[in-house]
Amino acid sequence: MLAELLVxxxxxxxxxxxILLVLKPEHRERWSGxxxxxxxxxxxxxxxxxxxxxxxxxxxxxxxxxxxxGVGLLSAGLCWLPSGVRRWFAPLGLGALAGVLGExxxxxxxxxxxxxxxxxxxxxxxxxxSEATLGRLVGLGAWVSCVALAPMALDGxxxxxxxxxxxxxxxxxxxxxxPRSLAAGGGGSMLLGVMIPLLAWCGFSYDYAEAPWWQWAxxxxxxxxxxxxxxxxxxxxxxxxxxxxxxxxxxxxxxLLTGWLLQPTLDSLVAPADDPYGSY
Amino acid sequence: xxxxxxxxxxxxxxxFILALFLGFQASEGSAPLKPAVGWQxxxxxxxxxxxxxxMNAGMFxxxxxxxxxxxxxxxxxxxxxxxxxxxxxxxxxTGSEKLDRTMLGPKWFNGKEHxxxxxxxxxGEKIDATHWTLxxxxxxxxxxxxxxxxxxxxxxxxxxxxxKIGFECTVEINRNAFGIRILRGAIGDTVRLVVxxxxxxxxxx
Numbered sequence: 001m002l003a004e005l006l007v008x009x010x011x012x013x014x015x016x017x018x019i020l021l022v023l024k025p026e027h028r029e030r031w032s033g034x035x036x037x038x039x040x041x042x043x044x045x046x047x048x049x050x051x052x053x054x055x056x057x058x059x060x061x062x063x064x065x066x067x068x069x070g071v072g073l074l075s076a077g078l079c080w081l082p083s084g085v086r087r088w089f090a091p092l093g094l095g096a097l098a099g100v101l102g103e104x105x106x107x108x109x110x111x112x113x114x115x116x117x118x119x120x121x122x123x124x125x126x127x128x129x130s131e132a133t134l135g136r137l138v139g140l141g142a143w144v145s146c147v148a149l150a151p152m153a154l155d156g157x158x159x160x161x162x163x164x165x166x167x168x169x170x171x172x173x174x175x176x177x178x179p180r181s182l183a184a185g186g187g188g189s190m191l192l193g194v195m196i197p198l199l200a201w202c203g204f205s206y207d208y209a210e211a212p213w214w215q216w217a218x219x220x221x222x223x224x225x226x227x228x229x230x231x232x233x234x235x236x237x238x239x240x241x242x243x244x245x246x247x248x249x250x251x252x253x254x255x256l257l258t259g260w261l262l263q264p265t266l267d268s269l270v271a272p273a274d275d276p277y278g279s280y
Numbered sequence: 281x282x283x284x285x286x287x288x289x290x291x292x293x294x295x296f297i298l299a300l301f302l303g304f305q306a307s308e309g310s311a312p313l314k315p316a317v318g319w320q321x322x323x324x325x326x327x328x329x330x331x332x333x334x335m336n337a338g339m340f341x342x343x344x345x346x347x348x349x350x351x352x353x354x355x356x357x358x359x360x361x362x363x364x365x366x367x368x369x370x371x372x373x374t375g376s377e378k379l380d381r382t383m384l385g386p387k388w389f390n391g392k393e394h395x396x397x398x399x400x401x402x403x404g405e406k407i408d409a410t411h412w413t414l415x416x417x418x419x420x421x422x423x424x425x426x427x428x429x430x431x432x433x434x435x436x437x438x439x440x441x442x443x444k445i446g447f448e449c450t451v452e453i454n455r456n457a458f459g460i461r462i463l464r465g466a467i468g469d470t471v472r473l474v475v476x477x478x479x480x481x482x483x484x485x
Contacts, residue, residue, distance in 0.1 A: 053387070053461035057422060060393055061386050105392035157381030206392050208381040271378075 008047035008163050012039040013170020020178035028180050030079040033187020036171050037072015040195070041065040043167035047160065060104050064164065064202050067101050071194045075187035083185060087127065090185070094194050095120030102198060104205035115201050118220075123193030125224065130182050130189040139176035141223030142192045143169050144254070148219045148262055149199050155265045156207035165199050196220050209268060218261045225254045316359065319351040319445050319479030328367045328397075328475045332455075333468030342383070344397075346371035351479045353433075353445060360404025360412045361431065361447065365475065367397045387462040394422045399429070399449075399475075410434075418451070420458040427451050443481040450474050 016039045020028055044065040048054050055062070071094055078090045099116020107115070129138045146169035153161035175181045175188045182188045200220035204213060228250045259266075328344035346368035353361040369389040372380050384391035401416035410433040418427045434446035452472050456464070 051462055052464055056459040056461075059386050059390065155381075157383075157385040159382065159385060160387055206386060208384050208391070268378075 004047070004050045005163060007050055008043045009166040010170060011046055012042040012167055013174055015039075015042070016171060017174035017177055020174055020181050025180040028178055029183035029186030029188070031076065031187065032175060032178075032181040033075030033079065033191045034072045036175070036188060036191045037068050037070070037075065039068075039171050040164055040167055041069045043164060044160075047163055061158075061160070061202055061206065063101055063103065064161075064198055067098055067198060068191070068195055070097060070101070071191055072187075075190040078190065079187050086185060090127065090190055091120045091123040091193070094123050094190060098194055098198055102201060104202050106205055107201075115197070118197045118201070119194050122197045122220075123190055126189040126193035127185040129223070129226070130186065131184040136176045136182075137226045137229050138189070138223075139172050139182050139192075141226040142172035142196060143176065144258060145196050145220060145222045146172055146199065148222060148258055149196075149203060151262065151269055152207075152209075152211060152216065152219060152265050153199075153203045155268050156203060156209040156211065158203060158206045161199065161203050161206065165203075168195055168199055171195070192223075196223065209265070211265060215261060215264065219258075222254075222258060222261070225257055228253055314354060314356050314358075316352045316354045316362070317445075318482040319353065320482050321347060321349045321351065321365070322444070322478045322480050323348050325478035326476060328473060331472040331474070332470070335466055336468075340374075342372060342374040344369065344371050345373055347475065347477070349477075350482075351445060351447065351477065355436065357406070357409060360401070360406065360414060361433070363399060363401045363414065363416065363429075363431070363447070363449070363477070365399045365449075365477065367475075368395060369397060370395065388421075388460055390421045394420075397421075399427075401429070402426075404431070414449075418453065418458075420453075421460060423458045425453070425457050427453060438481075441480075442483070445479045445481070447477040447479075448474065449477065 016036055019035050020032060023031055044062075074093060074097060075090070078086055078093065081089060095116040098119040099112050102112060102115045126138070126142075129141075132138075146165050150162045150165040150169070153159070153165055172192065175192070182192075197220050200216045204211075204216040207216075229247070323346060326347040328347055329341055330344075331339050331341050334340040344367045347365060348368075349363070349365040351361055351363055369391045370384060372383055372389065372391075374380055374383065383389055386393070389397075398419045399416055401414040403416075404412045404414040406412055407430075412431045414429045414431045415426060416429065417424045418429075419425075429449045429451040432448045434448050436443065436445050438444040450472065452470055454469050455461070455471050456469055
């Protein structure tokens with residue numbers, strides 16, 4: 001049963017990292033979106049295979065890996081556009097794709113518009129963040145977000161989304177580990193910009209733990225917290241405090257923020273085990 | 281003359297007997313069937329139970345608390361009862377809130393996309409005075425399959441508030457046929473469903 005969990009989480013991420021490392025660094029920006037877009041569909045397929053549980057009918061959540069696969073393809077095309085055009089065309093195009101196809105349970109047209117809008121804002125943010133000189137912190141922000149979404153999905157009764165969120169964390173991890181794969185406005189940043197809000201919207205739609213919308217939005221918005229690292233506090237001349245203290249305090253802030261957002265979920269998950277299935 | 285009178289009397293008697301017999305036959309053949317009575321399921325006293333093997337060991341029981349629908353039944357037992365039962369999956373009660381949430385998830389009952397399980401009987405065969413094998417369409421998680429349900433009439437009674445009828449239905453299904461394929465090996469394939477139904481007579485306006 002452990003293999004059913006670990007293989008879909010890690011195998012696609014490891015494959016993604018291997019492909020990124022094989023690519024020349026200057027090509028990673030262009031192809032990271034396309035290759036990464038295949039990771040969650042692959043994780044889904046591997047999960048089905050390991051469970052021996054191929055779906056006999058289409059379910060709304062199947063749209064999630066399908067949209068991400070589509071985003072991968074679209075991002076590869078968008079990367080050929082001039083950066084000035086891509087800067088606006090990519091958020092709008094990807095937002096439209098997610099908004100039109102992202103039809104999860106209990107969602108009406110206005111919810112889909114909101115989903116599309118959140119993807120537009122998110123992609124724009126990721127493209128700006130990847131242009132800023134934050135280095136690998138950008139990918140780490142995505143990693144924190146995906147890791148935090150996984151227990152929320154589990155608590156809500158959606159174990160498959162937990163696996164997909166954890167797979168998303170391996171995607172972010174691979175983008176961190178392979179230099180230049182999150183280069184300014186590249187495919188990797190487009191992919192993260194769609195993947196994180198989409199995971200959160202899907203989880204919110206299927207959630208039986210009834211976590212409030214702001215908790216899902218807050219966890220999806222956690223990468224924004226990396227802006228605290230952006231403008232380092234200037235150390236007064238002659239002051240003994242080293243820059244590492246400043247970095248540590250900011251990291252502590254992000255950890256505390258994440259802990260605060262996840263507290264209701266963690267409280268629920270660590271409640272006395274009364275699960276007769278042993279579940280996952 | 282006496283002979284003629286005797287023959288005439290015998291003829292009248294024979295005719296009378298014949299007429300009685302024919303009349304009886306005619307009344308038996310054309311008597312209208314007692315019409316089916318409609319019953320509205322009482323959600324408080326109706327429920328669904330499911331039983332499945334866990335880890336190849338114990339039999340785990342869970343319950344669905346919200347069962348509604350209608351029954352149509354000929355009280356003379358001349359026709360099989362007709363059941364139309366709807367069971368809301370969000371009323372699942374396993375005794376564990378966490379497990380309830382898991383089982384409502386998309387790979388189990390998928391409560392967000394398919395809010396109810398339904399059974400609509402289409403035909404039936406009498407076993408004895410109180411038992412039938414009902415054929416019908418069972419829909420779980422959006423997938424319909426024809427199943428045979430052993431149905432027992434547990435009683436017709438009631439009180440001051442009106443008449444009540446009770447049925448108990450049992451069926452064994454393979455969950456894979458309904459697309460619930462998760463954790464095969466850990467959770468048994470065969471699921472027994474036992475549904476207790478109690479209906480209140482629908483009185484004509």
